Structure formats: C-alpha cells, structure tokens
Amino acid sequence: MPEVVRGSRASIQVDRTPLASPDGLGPSSPAREPRNVHFGPESPGLDREETPTPGLRGVDTGLSTMSGTERRKSREEARKQRKTEPERDAYYDSRAATKREFRRRASTLQEYYAQNPTLLPQLPFTWRHGWKRWKLFFTIFLIIVDACVIPIVLFYTMKFIGHIEGWIIFAVVATIWGGPTYVEFAVRSLRLWKKENFFRPLGSSNKWAFDITHWISVLTITAVTALLIVGSAPHIVWLRVLSMPAPAILYCIGGSVFALTMWSLSGKRAPFRISSTEKGGEVYPGVYYLIEDVVAVNANAGRPFREALAARYKASPRFRRMIKVQSLFWSIPSLIVAIACTVVVVIHPVSKDVAYGVGWGVPFVFIGIWVVITIPWVRHDMHKETVTWEEDCGIAPGTRQKEKQLQLEPTDSERETPKEPVPQPEP
Template sequence: MTNQAKEKDECKDPPRPLTPDTSTPSVAVVSSSTSHAPAAHASAGDPVDFDELPGLPRLRYRILDYKAKLSVVVFLLVLESSLLPISLYYGLVLGTTLRHGIVFAIITSFFGIVTGIEFGLRCLKLIWMGDKYRPRGGTRWSFDFTHWTLSFGYTVMTAILIGASIPHNPLVRPLAIPVSLFFIQIGCQLVWAGWMSRTGRPAPCKISSVPKGGPVPPLVLTIVEDIVGVDGAGGREYRDSLLARYEVSPRFRYMIAQQNWFWAIGALIDGIGTMVVIWTVPEKVAYGVGWGSPLIFVIIWTTISVHWVRRSLRREKELWRAEHQQEKPRGSVNTQQTT
C-alpha cells in the first residue's frame, strides 16, 4: 500500500466541513484568493510556495511577528494564574504571622488583573472595530463563542475566590479549585463539540462564525479562530482563511479533530485528577497542587501540540502538492484525447 493510500485511510470519515455563511463571500472565493499567494512562511513555520498548492488556502498569520507581545502576555498570565498565588500563599503563611483572611485577601486582589485587561481589550475590539475582528455574521453585542465561554468561566472562578475568602478562617480547599474547575468546563465543552461534529448535529446556537443550524466544528477550531482573530490581531482575514482551510482540506479537518480530543481528554484528566488530590491531601499541600498542576499540564500539552501540528501541516502540504502534480498530467491527457 502506498503512502498516499495510507493517508487516505487515516482520513476516512473526517469531521464534516463547515457550510459557508451566505452573508459573506463563500469559502471558494477565499480559497481562490489565497491559493496564488507568494512564497512565505506558513503557519507551521516552514517556507512554502503556495503557487505549488493550488486550492489550499494559506493561513495568513505568523506568530513570530507578535512574539514580543505574546511573551509578555503569556508571562503575566502564568504569573497571575499560578506563580503569584503559590508564592504569596506559602511566603505569607509560612514566613509571616498574618491572619489567613488577610493573606487570601491579598492573593485574591491580584487575581484577574491581567485577564481583566485582556478581556476589556477584547470587548473593545469586538464592539468598536466593526467587522475587522468579529466572526461572520457577528453583531456589535453578539461577541464570539470564546468570549462567552471565558465570561462564564471567569465569573465562576471569581465568585469562588471571593466567597471562600470571606469567612474568618478562609476555606483553603475551595480556594484551590478555580483553575481545575475551569479545565473541567473547557474539557466538557470540547467533548460536546467533538461529539456534535462527529455525529453531524446542527448547532443549537451561533458558534462564532458558524450560524445556528450549521454543522458544529470541533471546539479547538473555534478557539483558534477567536483567539488568533481577536487577541492575536489576525482579524477577519484570518477567520476566513482558517475556515476555508478547514472546508477544503480533509487532512486539516482530521488534525483539528485529533487536537480537539487530545485537549478534551487531557483537560478532564488534569481537572478531575487535581480536584481529587485537593480534597484528599493536607490543605497546605492542596493549595499548591491546585494552582501548580494546571500550569504543568498546559506546558506539556502545548509542547506536544506544537510539534504535532507542525508535522501534520507539513505532511498536509506535501501530500496536497503530490496529489496536484499527479492530477495535472491526467488532465492534459484527457484534453488531448477530447480534441
């Protein structure tokens, strides 16, 4: 069996492509406009001449162009969501005589500063920047699916932190669960979207660029579309090119489905496992586990995903080029026979 045949076997019955939104130019238009782009760095980081990949939309985004901003934001998020709570808790509890209520009041006051600023900027972009950052068919107040997901998650996390800090003797174990609870929420959403995509169920509501009643994509695709499109400044152009790529490439859809289940299972295992540990070990250990375990999980899963996606995209381009080169001679022979 040839390598091409093996690849086709692996991609059997991939998630269904998305139906283009009739309110915007069709995917075919996006495909034709991007397939003849000049040579550039593709999303996988390798130089690719897209003239050799006719019909394969180019993802017009290079993360290295935003490496300075990305590095600062990631560092601040890691500091806020893991390093700062752990260092303040153990530093103030073990190194000072401050009452625990004051300790957790200090820790809680720092939570949400970075995420709050990023969330506010997201709101401004989606409200005031017109269609530049909004998903297809989006209105000023509709936002995107990731925005609503984060709104719910952060609201629950903040409520737990405030409520468990109020008692004279703060509830340490509940104060250790917010991030793990958020992971369980995301994991359940990934499982739901993966199942809906696999079974071809219609969307019960608008999911970013997918209209109500359209085929539900794996949630990983929606998260990438929203995060890069808004927070990464990729804009509407990136949203369109990503959805066009998903529409025309079975191997791209297969990779997205794999990543969806990879992160779904990982998030649920880490979230549920961490919750079990939090409620079984001593309180002082539980707090460190609750805020440290998610960071370790994200580092491991992100590292694996980066290498996985790069390899998959590189293989996708190689096979797309090979298939096109094989189809070209057959087309010329048929033309000669008919003339």
C-alpha cells in the first residue's frame, strides 16, 4: 500500500518504494521503520527513580504522590519528544480505509499513485482479516435468507402442512420479508446523508448526491414491494404475481449493470453523475460501481477505497478487462435467467405451486453458482495482474517478497555476537 506523508499538501517526496502484494487482493507489508513513540512511564528511554510497591498503593506514604508526579513528567517528556521528532511516512494498509487515517492524511491515494506510476495501486480492503469482511458477509447472508428461504419455507409449510388460506400466508410473508434489507438500506442512506464526506462518492459534497447503487436499490425495493402488495391484496391471492419478486431483483440489478456496461462500451459520456463519475465523465462497466459503492458504504471502507479503486482501474489494463468481463458475465445471464423464470411463471400449464418455487428459488440458486465461479476466477485474474505488472516494470515475479524477507532479517551489524560462556569457579 502507498505511504502518505503527514502534514500539509505541499508535496514531500517519499523515497522508499512500497512493496506490492503478490496476489493483488490485499495490501503489501514492507518492513516498517521503527517509530520512537512512548506510551507512558513504561516506555524505553524514560528512567524512573522509584517504583511504587503494589501493596502500599492504598497507603498514604507520599510514594504514590511521587509516582503520579513522575508519571505526569514522563508523559510530558514523551509528548515533547514526539513533537520534536521529524514527520514520518504513514504506512497504508487496510487501516487506510478508516476515518482516523482519512482525516489526518495529507494527500489522496489517487495523487500518491499519480506521483508513483510504477506502483500497482493496492485496495485498502481485504477479506483475509478484520471485522469488516464478517460484517459484510453476515449482512449478505441475512438478506439472502430473508429474501429467499423464508418466503419458500413459510408458503409450503403453512399451505400444505397448516392448510392456511393464501391471504393469511402472504400477510405474514409480506410483513416479514425485507427486514434486514430495509434496515441496511436505512443505515446506508444515513451514512451517505451525513455531513462528513467519508462515505460519499468522490467529487461530491452534497448530502443528496447518492451513489448509483443506492438508486438501483430504490428501484429494486420499489418493484418487489409493489409486487407483494398487488399480489396479496385480493382475498384470493394472485400467486403468479407473488412468484415474481426474485426475477424482478434480477431484472433491476442485472438490467442496470447491463445498461451501464453497454453505455461504457459505446464510449458515450455520463449523462448525469454516476457514483464517483461526474456528469460528462467516462462511464465504467456496471460491476465497477457495485464494487465501489458496496465496499465503500456497506463495508465502511469509505472514500479511500473509492480513490484506490479508481487509481487501480486507471493504471491497470488487466484490471479494466476483468471488470468488463465480470460485468458481462453477471448482467447477461441474470437477464436470461429472469426471462426464463418469467416464462415459467406465466405459463398456465405449469402449476401455480411449482411456479412459485421456481420464481423464488431459481434466481438465488443462480446467484450462488455464479458467486462460486467468480471468486476463484477473480483471484486468478488479480494474481496474473500482479505478475504481469511486475514483469512490465522489470521486476522478477516474487522479487518484492524476497526483498521484504531480506528487510525483515537482521543485518550482520545488528546481530549480536555470541557471548563466551563465563567459567564457573571451582568449589
């Protein structure tokens, strides 16, 4: 990951070259320079005259007062020493996508990578560690269970086991359906609406300038809610209408991704703001905006991820090709599956009960299969991207990892010479 210098935006060139990660999925981990930061009286370099005895802590002997004074002096000395130290470069790993790093940094990741064109921009988000990945995974899991499993299980169990009328079944289904989705949508809206610009698209400071994923979510939620209301309103429910919410999700999301991808391939400019793409700017394939918006807002990665993703897309031809291929791979089959489900649902020779299971189950089975295919495919492409980038820069594959290991190993001067055993006196 890049190293950004603290202080003003007056450019201070960083001499050290960060090391790229071998797979391109996460930040690199070069050897860090030691930071001479003291945390209190226990810090090295701060001598203490006396140490209070734990058993005398509650006794008024004057020693505790002396210890408190020494502690304050130690903290003041450490604070003064930190102020006198020169500004050091900040190592940017996955912590770059935090509000604390966002507030204190001196330049954006786009500016840094523009000044260092030989570096492959790294994304400050990883699935390998941290709470963010589990939070995003848990949210997606809840949405899928709520949107797919609950409608199917409730319908078939209540109808064929409980023998309950249809309007009662779908009164329950319509009440329960979409709870996690609505909550996550409300949280997402609040984050984009906040005064701070951490979650908003790049180049936007208007609290009403939502990203494109937010508007796609509005379209999807509106379509699904309308189908549930219209289908369950009559006393004798329209089961074929109630079988269409899952295909409607594929129509809205897959259709939006397909439209954005086709607009990008046509070379036309953006007719309005699309996430971080300003009006009149270059439109990217649809999957790019879904990745940018979901990770930046739903996974709390914020603007640093938007900046790094934009820098990566601009710098790497392989990354651009991967985004385009994934956009076509997801959008076209989504529309085909949605059309096929619609045909099965509306054909009257097919039983209503069978059509309901097909309409609710097949789209989510398709999504699961496509996810299983996409994960290893993307990992392979990003690994090849890193290898190709190093070869184009004249670096042998794996060299940076070897350099990293060499930097972590102590030099000859740092190694302590073995001490000779001290002869013991004879008894």
